[in-house]
Amino acid sequence: MAAQPKTIWDRLEDIPREILYGLLLITIILPMIYPIGFPVPISAEVQRWYNTIDALPAGSVVMIDFGYSGGGEPELAPMAVAVYHHLFKKGDIKVVTMSTSIEGPLLWEKAMLELNPAQYGKQYGVDYIHIGYIANVEAAMAAVGKSISATTTTDYKGTPLSQYSIMEGVDNAADFALLICYTTGGDQSEGWVRQWYTTYQTPYLSCVLAMMVPTMLPYQKAGQIVSVTSGAQAGQMELLVEVPGRGIKSADVITMTHLLCIAFVVVGNIAYFGKKFSGGKK
Amino acid sequence: MSIVMKKNVPILIVALTALLFLLEFFVFPELKDVITMLQNWGIILTAFTLGFGAVNMFMYHGKQVSRRTKNQWPFSLWLLIVLVIFTVTGVFMGATSTQYSWLYNSSYFALSATVYSSLGFYMTSGIYRALRAKNAESALLLVVGIIVLARNAPALAASMPILIQLDSWLSAVPTTSAQRGIMIGAALGALALGIKTMIGKETGFLGRLTEGEKGGS
Known part of the structure; x- marks a missing residue:
């Protein structure tokens, strides 16, 4: 028996993935080459994040966990860099960074190259430092919260922490006015709530992958996290900080690819109902 | 190994350690120093297991190569070569050296970002069909x-x-x-x-x- 010829509905309902992938690729590449400049609204979460940092009094010390891996760098690094810009622009803020991800120190170096702290007159060891990767995620958070000097004695390069002026009078969670975590792992983002917010009530800002946001919302709703954002919102932070970078460049791409996905869904449903009403599907 | 060493002693260690943590948190905050020490042990042990894992991988994939396991040994060999290159560079030049950073940025970082980004394509296809x-x-x-x-x-x-x-x-x-x-x-x-x-x-x-x-x- 000869196979029935495919109708237009059949074809639209089952577009080959090569075509879907091809269209997606074009939609990603074109706005990167020819930026459109779509408007980017500031969400309440990003605004709250910005306001929290803006309200830090002079002399505050901030703890940052560079807890993401290489795969998440394109999404999370633009946000991390934009927030560093904000912290350094504010002036007298000290930033201590650690990593609960083994790749953290290397990715932090990349971020510092992109940021160039020297443009704000910031010096390593005086205004900012990286105390290295500390293994065993939640145990590391708890140990650092109790005493940094009892947990690690060197920075990520192996230089004794006692040689850096930034560490004078900074040893435990009580010395930090704010905690920020960028991570690709649920252990890290939730672990800081358990180990620092619950124990020391340190205000906590969390930036995670977009798909992780729903799992973090209950903590935000309960007030345990001041603001949960995704790396995809970096463009908004860059607008607020007035330092356009990778985040704002990707905003056009995000808009275009999401529109394409909506178009695919509409086409798929038109085809589904077209086939159903033309008698091709029971 | 006797059942005492295999089961009872580890359970006793876990129970006592957990009890110490609970007591410190809820009853005796003065146990803080003991807890800090235990947490540091945990951190050191975890760091040790990373090295142990690398040795284990070396042994497992070394066997695959020596046995010429079908459809597996070329990948095992490649893994061992990369493992040796990263280890030698990290140990002798430092994990924060320019050479190590270059290795990481031009291989592992690029590959992992690419693999993660490719999810976008699968998700687009999934959205259209689901x-x-x-x-x-x-x-x-x-x-x-x-x-x-x-x-x-x-x-x-x-x-x-x-x-x-x-x-x-x-x-x-x-x-x-x-x-x-x-x-x-x-x-x-x-x-x-x-x-x-x-x-x-x-x-x-x-x-x-x-x-x-x-x-x-």
Whole structure:
């Protein structure tokens, strides 16, 4: 028996993935080459994040966990860099960074190259430092919260922490006015709530992958996290900080690819109902 | 190995350690120094297991290469070559050296970012095929999916502020409620598991035990 010829509905309902992938690729590449400049609204979460940092009094010390891996760098690094810009622009803020991800120190170096702290007159060891990767995620958070000097004695390069002026009078969670975590792992983002917010009530800002946001919302709703954002919102932070970078460049791409996905869904449903009403599907 | 060393001693160590942590948190904060020391032991042990894991990988893949395991040994060989290059560079030039950074940035970093980004293509295909209004439940999923997709497109959200309100409600009410339920359930499960582990009823962390060893004392 000869196979029935495919109708237009059949074809639209089952577009080959090569075509879907091809269209997606074009939609990603074109706005990167020819930026459109779509408007980017500031969400309440990003605004709250910005306001929290803006309200830090002079002399505050901030703890940052560079807890993401290489795969998440394109999404999370633009946000991390934009927030560093904000912290350094504010002036007298000290930033201590650690990593609960083994790749953290290397990715932090990349971020510092992109940021160039020297443009704000910031010096390593005086205004900012990286105390290295500390293994065993939640145990590391708890140990650092109790005493940094009892947990690690060197920075990520192996230089004794006692040689850096930034560490004078900074040893435990009580010395930090704010905690920020960028991570690709649920252990890290939730672990800081358990180990620092619950124990020391340190205000906590969390930036995670977009798909992780729903799992973090209950903590935000309960007030345990001041603001949960995704790396995809970096463009908004860059607008607020007035330092356009990778985040704002990707905003056009995000808009275009999401529109394409909506178009695919509409086409798929038109085809589904077209086939159903033309008698091709029971 | 006797059942005492294989089961009873590890359970005793776990129970005592857990008890110490609980006492420090709830009753005796003066135990802080002991707890800090135990946490540091944990950190050191975890760091050690990373090295141990590398040795284990070396042994396992070394066997695959020496046995010429079909469809496996070339990949094992490649893994060993990369492992040696990274280890030698890290040990002799430093894990923060320019050479190590170059190696990481031009191989592992680029590859992992590429693999993660490729998910976008699969997800696009998945959205097209899965979001079909075939029945009431899938129609609901379709509507919510479209709202969230549109909300996350910055330009659409800017031109239709109602999307932001709808998405905020979806995030704050149904998503948070469901997520809370999952989290509280998981936390209660973890609590039960912790108590069972402390009293020796849960022996999964001891590795493979015979039925007699599980039930024996």
